[in-house]
Amino acid sequence: MSMLATIGQVAHFAGSLTGNPLAIIGLVPIFAAGLAFMRYVSIDPEAHPVNVRHVRPEYDFIVVGGGSAGAVVASRLSEIANWTVLLLEAGGDENEISDIPALSGYTQMSQFDWMYQTSPPGDSPYCLAMIGDRCNWPRGKVLGGSSVLNAMIYIRGNRHDYDQWAAMGNTGWSYPEVLPYFLKSEDNRNPYLARTKYHNTGGYLTVQESPWRTPLSIAFLQAGRELGYEVRDLNGEKQTGFMLSQGTIRRGSRCSTSKAFLRPVKSRQNLHIAMYSQVTKVMIDPKTKTAYGVKFTRNNRPQTVRARREVILSAGAIGTPHILMLSGVGEKSHLESFKIPVMSDLKVGYNLQDHIGLGGLTFVIDDPITFTKTRYQTFAVAMEYIVNERGPMTSLGGVEGLAFVNTKYAPKSGSWPDIQFHFAPSSINSDGEQVKKITGLRDSVYNTVYKPLKNAETWTILPLLLRPRSTGWVRLKSKDPNIYPDINPNYFTHKEDILTLTEGIRIALNVSNTQSFQRFNSRPHKIPFPKCRQYDWDSDEYWECSLRHFTFTIYHPTSTAKMGPASDPDAVVDPRLRVYGIKGLRVIDASIMPTIVSGNTNAPTIMIGEKGSDMIKQDWGIRV
Numbered sequence: 001m002s003m004l005a006t007i008g009q010v011a012h013f014a015g016s017l018t019g020n021p022l023a024i025i026g027l028v029p030i031f032a033a034g035l036a037f038m039r040y041v042s043i044d045p046e047a048h049p050v051n052v053r054h055v056r057p058e059y060d061f062i063v064v065g066g067g068s069a070g071a072v073v074a075s076r077l078s079e080i081a082n083w084t085v086l087l088l089e090a091g092g093d094e095n096e097i098s099d100i101p102a103l104s105g106y107t108q109m110s111q112f113d114w115m116y117q118t119s120p121p122g123d124s125p126y127c128l129a130m131i132g133d134r135c136n137w138p139r140g141k142v143l144g145g146s147s148v149l150n151a152m153i154y155i156r157g158n159r160h161d162y163d164q165w166a167a168m169g170n171t172g173w174s175y176p177e178v179l180p181y182f183l184k185s186e187d188n189r190n191p192y193l194a195r196t197k198y199h200n201t202g203g204y205l206t207v208q209e210s211p212w213r214t215p216l217s218i219a220f221l222q223a224g225r226e227l228g229y230e231v232r233d234l235n236g237e238k239q240t241g242f243m244l245s246q247g248t249i250r251r252g253s254r255c256s257t258s259k260a261f262l263r264p265v266k267s268r269q270n271l272h273i274a275m276y277s278q279v280t281k282v283m284i285d286p287k288t289k290t291a292y293g294v295k296f297t298r299n300n301r302p303q304t305v306r307a308r309r310e311v312i313l314s315a316g317a318i319g320t321p322h323i324l325m326l327s328g329v330g331e332k333s334h335l336e337s338f339k340i341p342v343m344s345d346l347k348v349g350y351n352l353q354d355h356i357g358l359g360g361l362t363f364v365i366d367d368p369i370t371f372t373k374t375r376y377q378t379f380a381v382a383m384e385y386i387v388n389e390r391g392p393m394t395s396l397g398g399v400e401g402l403a404f405v406n407t408k409y410a411p412k413s414g415s416w417p418d419i420q421f422h423f424a425p426s427s428i429n430s431d432g433e434q435v436k437k438i439t440g441l442r443d444s445v446y447n448t449v450y451k452p453l454k455n456a457e458t459w460t461i462l463p464l465l466l467r468p469r470s471t472g473w474v475r476l477k478s479k480d481p482n483i484y485p486d487i488n489p490n491y492f493t494h495k496e497d498i499l500t501l502t503e504g505i506r507i508a509l510n511v512s513n514t515q516s517f518q519r520f521n522s523r524p525h526k527i528p529f530p531k532c533r534q535y536d537w538d539s540d541e542y543w544e545c546s547l548r549h550f551t552f553t554i555y556h557p558t559s560t561a562k563m564g565p566a567s568d569p570d571a572v573v574d575p576r577l578r579v580y581g582i583k584g585l586r587v588i589d590a591s592i593m594p595t596i597v598s599g600n601t602n603a604p605t606i607m608i609g610e611k612g613s614d615m616i617k618q619d620w621g622i623r624v
């Protein structure tokens, strides 16, 4: 294939991603993608998984959803040579654009994204700065799932999270019991990390720091020290402190779970992967209450496939409860209102938890050292990515530094921080209007608050609430599987969530006040949101108003099929991830977290995939 043809093909794909790519993302990333494509075709040893043409009538195991967890489960189960495994994925395959770390925002609102939205809020307002008072909730609709859309940040959560799960009655899920599963996946490429007992090499999932960063990342670490925090591996012994971001990247490109877990096993004859296959229902025998297969639609054709041993739902925190409820597993009164026969009366869809913070908390500096589109979308930058797998294009979604800090509301031990910082040497409009587009910011907000920052040197901290008290739900709107469910996160129904975040914002302001940032004359950008003008800047009321406007989720919905012991009335699955009341049906994905972990959710979900796979093997008599 000629170079021009290849570039044309990638540009065409980019068009489908953005609507008008040449206007929005400019030529350079397209060149980058085109050239990267050439390199992959010629030298990449990891050819893509095969989309099987025909699905057999029956398999031993059916895995629904090939995302962060599902790709792991399909890979691990098919290690058993005499088991047949079918992986059904609603989306298609990832590609060269989604591989470029710095362009991670461009896969949102594309064919790779389910494009969910929260329902408009009730009494506790949130997302008010967004069109229709609704926040976008991107979810991966692609092999690799949300690991293809995410910012690639690798964080495992706090050891107390897992000890708390175990203390809730979830035998086997304490920190010492889950750590081996984090290690099992990992191939850490930073020798100084790899040699510690908290990291590993040789696993499928590549983890490393981005090979490139701006000078401000070092200022961020130094600021942490000035504030009394240690710079340390936040995936190591202690979580409190500051560090450079670690990410799931390999040779400078995204390492999705499809790339990590499915490509290496693509030639296994006992693993079939069927893409563009949307599961609409789990078939459950009403007499024996046993799951025996699934219904799915592929190329507009409804089909069924049977499972000899088990059906595993790995469709994510929205998809899994949606499928469960459509299949008659959910709260009795809710299902009956849609005339869905009830197979098991369980609190499916409840307990929805998510991490939120204040979006757009921006600081301005004088020096020309930040990440701006004009500075970094150049031919030289593209070539550095293509030829050397290095440079600004390898930046982990622009997030260069991370920190876990304690507000006065955190446990007194100091070892279970309640706020996480994501540090980025950029702001809402450093990338033209792409961030505006994917967050759904109203014109009035963007034009008033962020447009004046055009050409400014900026940096941002996203203060994130790690353990929200407010929980929400996912409920059916219809029994038609193509109608998205009602997603109501109920943000800020607990005042403590606002109070904790307000303290977190003030610690972020202190970061800017350190000598490390004052060297650059750092100062907060103080233009208020139009509807928060009546409050004094930095008053409690001002921050509450700001939080309720630019409510920023970093897309970590979890816990909608809660794991718990039989004594827990809210539990949907038991500690071996089996759905209560139904034989042959498990859930293995982010939905099972009884409480959201204190940190980004991709690595914990991959761990759940690893551990869940071993549980299945054990339960079928395989030694692991």
Ligand SMILES: Cc1cc2nc3c(=O)[nH]c(=O)nc-3n(C[C@H](O)[C@H](O)[C@H](O)COP(=O)(O)OP(=O)(O)OC[C@H]3O[C@@H](n4cnc5c(N)ncnc54)[C@H](O)[C@@H]3O)c2cc1C
Pocket: 064, 065, 066, 067, 068, 069, 070, 088, 089, 090, 091, 108, 138, 139, 140, 141, 142, 143, 144, 145, 146, 147, 149, 150, 151, 152, 153, 154, 155, 277, 278, 279, 280, 314, 315, 316, 317, 319, 320, 323, 554, 555, 556, 557, 589, 590, 591, 600, 601, 602, 603, 605
């Ligand atoms: C934009 C974005 C940025 C993020 N950034 C980070 C980050 O930097 N670090 C981090 O740790 N976490 C991040 N996350 C969160 C993290 O990626 C998710 O928590 C994690 O991927 C969830 O894994 P999962 O297996 O539960 O679901 P998913 O990975 O979403 O997988 C579910 C899969 O099931 C498929 N599916 C759903 N319904 C059906 C159906 N009916 N039939 C067939 N298939 C179906 C989907 O298409 C998808 O492939 C981010 C998420 C997003 C969306």
